[in-house]
Amino acid sequence: xxxxxxxxxxxxxxxxxxxxxxFDSAPSKRLVQDSKDNGRAIDCTGGKKTRSVIVTDSGHVxxxxxxxEKIAKRVSDEETEDEDE
Numbered sequence: 001x002x003x004x005x006x007x008x009x010x011x012x013x014x015x016x017x018x019x020x021x022x023f024d025s026a027p028s029k030r031l032v033q034d035s036k037d038n039g040r041a042i043d044c045t046g047g048k049k050t051r052s053v054i055v056t057d058s059g060h061v062x063x064x065x066x067x068x069e070k071i072a073k074r075v076s077d078e079e080t081e082d083e084d085e
Contacts (some may be wrong), residue, residue: 001013004017004071007066008044020071023053031061045064051067054071
């Protein structure tokens, strides 16, 4: 199980990530609002502005203050480490 830091020392399991999207679009904002209403939103922003939204295979939505590209790089770095072993 590989853990990815999504900001403020909050970790998520890289194997559970289904989608990583920017928070800028209206559909992602609706997804976040629906998840908050259903109790499936996990806020890992530490009070900062939400910049990316991570969707997991369990239906949870994780909010992060890190840029989408930065999280994607961390996920891809984890995958290359697996290939090197």
